[in-house]
Amino acid sequence: MSANQPLILALPKGRILKAITPILERAGIEPEDDFFNESSRRLQFHTNDADLEIIRVRSFDTATFLAFGAAHLAIAGSDVLMEFDHPEIYAPVDLNVGHCRLAVAEPAELAAKENPQHWSHLRIATKYPNVTRRHFAARGVQAECIKLNGALELAPGLGLCRRIVDLVETGSTLKANGLVEVEQIAAVSSRLAVNRAALKTRPGPVKDLVDRIGEAALAA
Ligand SMILES: Nc1ncnc2c1ncn2[C@@H]1O[C@H](COP(=O)(O)OP(=O)(O)OP(=O)(O)O)[C@@H](O)[C@H]1O
Numbered sequence: 001m002s003a004n005q006p007l008i009l010a011l012p013k014g015r016i017l018k019a020i021t022p023i024l025e026r027a028g029i030e031p032e033d034d035f036f037n038e039s040s041r042r043l044q045f046h047t048n049d050a051d052l053e054i055i056r057v058r059s060f061d062t063a064t065f066l067a068f069g070a071a072h073l074a075i076a077g078s079d080v081l082m083e084f085d086h087p088e089i090y091a092p093v094d095l096n097v098g099h100c101r102l103a104v105a106e107p108a109e110l111a112a113k114e115n116p117q118h119w120s121h122l123r124i125a126t127k128y129p130n131v132t133r134r135h136f137a138a139r140g141v142q143a144e145c146i147k148l149n150g151a152l153e154l155a156p157g158l159g160l161c162r163r164i165v166d167l168v169e170t171g172s173t174l175k176a177n178g179l180v181e182v183e184q185i186a187a188v189s190s191r192l193a194v195n196r197a198a199l200k201t202r203p204g205p206v207k208d209l210v211d212r213i214g215e216a217a218l219a220a
């Protein structure tokens, strides 16, 4: 990682990008015009700062680029960072956007007749197998996870499993699919994270960006 190379900030596509755009603006980070052009096939963009470039990647991949030092900073949901849980990732700033929760849900009829205290082994469809296994192992419950990448709410109705672990914001997706939330695993919001090696080797510019983005988030 050479000090002459621009720093790379990894941003996720999708809903977080919309929420963080005003924060970046307040922090004085201006991506080149093409960044906002949804039909552009480019993935890496200059900014108004010659020492900062932005890459646009899938939500979970922000953590991968960051962990391996291919990006020096990244913005991601705390759900993604918990699932990835990599020692090279340090996430010091809560951006106070992208609020939702990671929760266990199941069909309403099942919730009406069972007691979560009696769980000993569960089969769960989720995009978050590591967080799910850790959460249940902490209280002696074995969670057998089936990895899905979306539309998890279909799984109980089609007999894949009886429970899911997914993000819940308003609860309308669960409700529309006959499911109810039975247990919260974690509160979720978006975070600014840094690669620990980058923080050591280029502390000045990395800390400057962390401070600027952190202050811009507080000013919201
Ligand atoms: N309903 C929601 N309310 C608030 N924040 C959410 C909600 N769903 C997801 N998020 C946050 O936004 C992040 C990205 O979610 P989004 O749905 O945009 O991406 P995705 O489609 O799951 O990602 P990928 O590009 O990997 O398929 C999540 O990791 C979470 O932190």
Ligand SMILES: O=P(O)(O)OC[C@H]1O[C@H](OP(=O)(O)OP(=O)(O)O)[C@H](O)[C@@H]1O
Residues within 6 Å of the ligand: 149, 150, 151, 152, 166, 167, 168, 169, 170, 171, 172, 173, 174
């Ligand atoms: O409680 P709610 O307000 O209904 O929000 C929860 C939904 O939002 C997310 O899905 P998203 O819309 O990102 O679609 P996805 O399934 O493609 O991830 C999440 O996976 C839930 O399905």
